[in-house]
Amino acid sequence: MQSIRGMHDILPDEIEYWQHIYLTAIKILGLAGYREIRTPILEQTSLFSRSIGEGTDIVNKEMYTFTDRNNRSLTLRPENTASIARAIIEHKLLFNQQIQKLWYLGPMFRYERPQKGRQRQFHQLGIECCGSYSALADAEIIYLAKQFLDILNYHDYKIEINSLGSIKERKEYQIVLKNYLQTYIKDLDTDSQIKLELNPIKILDSKNNQVQAILSDAPKLISYLNINTLKHLDNVQEYLHKLDIQYSINYNLVRGLDYYTNTVFEIKTQELNTQYTICGGGRYNQLIETLGGSPTACTGWAIGIERLLLLIKNKIAIKSTQLVFYIATQGHEAIKYALTFLKYIQEQQLKFEIDFSNKSFHKQIKKANQQNALICLLIGEDEVINNCVTLKWLQENNQITIKNTEFIVTLQQIKNLTTQYKI
Numbered sequence: 001m002q003s004i005r006g007m008h009d010i011l012p013d014e015i016e017y018w019q020h021i022y023l024t025a026i027k028i029l030g031l032a033g034y035r036e037i038r039t040p041i042l043e044q045t046s047l048f049s050r051s052i053g054e055g056t057d058i059v060n061k062e063m064y065t066f067t068d069r070n071n072r073s074l075t076l077r078p079e080n081t082a083s084i085a086r087a088i089i090e091h092k093l094l095f096n097q098q099i100q101k102l103w104y105l106g107p108m109f110r111y112e113r114p115q116k117g118r119q120r121q122f123h124q125l126g127i128e129c130c131g132s133y134s135a136l137a138d139a140e141i142i143y144l145a146k147q148f149l150d151i152l153n154y155h156d157y158k159i160e161i162n163s164l165g166s167i168k169e170r171k172e173y174q175i176v177l178k179n180y181l182q183t184y185i186k187d188l189d190t191d192s193q194i195k196l197e198l199n200p201i202k203i204l205d206s207k208n209n210q211v212q213a214i215l216s217d218a219p220k221l222i223s224y225l226n227i228n229t230l231k232h233l234d235n236v237q238e239y240l241h242k243l244d245i246q247y248s249i250n251y252n253l254v255r256g257l258d259y260y261t262n263t264v265f266e267i268k269t270q271e272l273n274t275q276y277t278i279c280g281g282g283r284y285n286q287l288i289e290t291l292g293g294s295p296t297a298c299t300g301w302a303i304g305i306e307r308l309l310l311l312i313k314n315k316i317a318i319k320s321t322q323l324v325f326y327i328a329t330q331g332h333e334a335i336k337y338a339l340t341f342l343k344y345i346q347e348q349q350l351k352f353e354i355d356f357s358n359k360s361f362h363k364q365i366k367k368a369n370q371q372n373a374l375i376c377l378l379i380g381e382d383e384v385i386n387n388c389v390t391l392k393w394l395q396e397n398n399q400i401t402i403k404n405t406e407f408i409v410t411l412q413q414i415k416n417l418t419t420q421y422k423i
């Protein structure tokens with residue numbers, strides 16, 4: 001049996017990096033007042049088709065949708081923002097005009113062509129700041145994305161921002177853009193021809209050079225944005241300056257989901273090809289209303305963890321915990337006697353491993369050496385009879401036998417030693 005195409009196991013050696021990312025998120029986002037939220041992986045299909053948008057790639061070709069035994073159409077979440085908006089409405093989290101600052105990390109599912117940095121099950125770390133129209137919230141989330149990457153020692157990226165205006169402003173612009181592109185329809189690639197019908201604005205970030213050449217003379221969205229929208233973008237920029245954040249404006253930046261309004265941004269790596277947008281986000285002032293809640297302004301982003309790890313894995317130094325005790329026993333009575341020490345070892349939070357083999361001490365000591373243990377604990381018939389334990393310090397090749405009561409006291413000293421020398 002093999003895992004499904006585009007869905008990968010994350011093995012123990014790899015998981016250490018994931019734990020590092022998770023712990024960094026808890027710390028950095030926690031300090032900024034963001035709290036973790038976990039929503040179910042399965043949702044009603046309509047949640048995504050209504051929020052992400054009928055004309056988007058995600059809804060049209062990428063969703064894992066099926067009917068369950070009760071004939072309901074369900075979908076494995078392709079992203080988490082819609083689910084969080086649903087949870088906010090369902091649990092009245094914004095009751096009393098509160099602001100909710102939330103973060104999540106979990107698997108998302110999209111039926112895409114698997115390749116480097118693109119899986120069918122992938123993970124996103126994301127934040128959502130809900131309940132404020134302020135440009136300050138946009139600046140803060142961009143600041144946090146940058147801070148998160150900086151703390152992980154990753155600096156080789158660029159930040160691009162744009163404004164998509166309100167859904168109304170965008171609708172007006174789409175009509176003008178569509179009319180313009182209609183005259184060049186034969187010169188557009190098939191993908192753009194399809195988008196021209198479904199969602200013309202998505203043509204703006206086409207990777208096709210000929211399409212980009214046609215677009216260079218096209219009407220610009222910025223000319224269709226009203227004064228408040230432009231002011232909002234200005235404010236975001238002013239705050240970013242004050243936060244010492246380098247960015248550029250990319251008027252062609254559109255995002256794959258329909259629910260964005262006003263600010264959108266992406267963080268792209270400079271190292272690999274253009275596929276490598278590691279973080280995407282923006283403001284979505286109308287989503288909660290669209291899903292039946294009261295009008296709530298929100299802004300947020302998501303980082304693709306697999307893509308991030310491709311870039312930063314070699315920059316993360318994972319320090320594994322030193323194995324302190326390799327517990328070697330000989331015979332049934334010795335095993336039972338050895339087990340009585342486990343609780344004391346664990347009290348001191350010392351890492352241990354029990355040898356299950358019951359082979360000769362010689363062979364068990366060899367194993368202890370292979371595992372780089374600090375001490376091999378030897379417990380045989382003599383130790384049981386005399387209420388003792390034998391400690392063999394492997395590096396020094398030094399062996400002492402002490403009373404069990406003394407051993408328990410010694411554990412504290414060993415603990416101090418491991419902390420002092422950081423072993």
Ligand code: ATP
Nearest residue numbers: 112117118119122256277278279280302303304307
């Ligand atoms: P792309 O243009 O690369 O398809 P997207 O715009 O669809 O990305 P978003 O929906 O904005 O991506 O998701 C935010 C981030 O999640 C992306 O920047 C990327 O890092 C990551 N991501 C998205 N889809 C995948 C995938 N199939 N495999 C791995 N990571 C992904």
Ligand code: MG
Nearest residue numbers: 057110112256
């Ligand atoms: Mg995509």
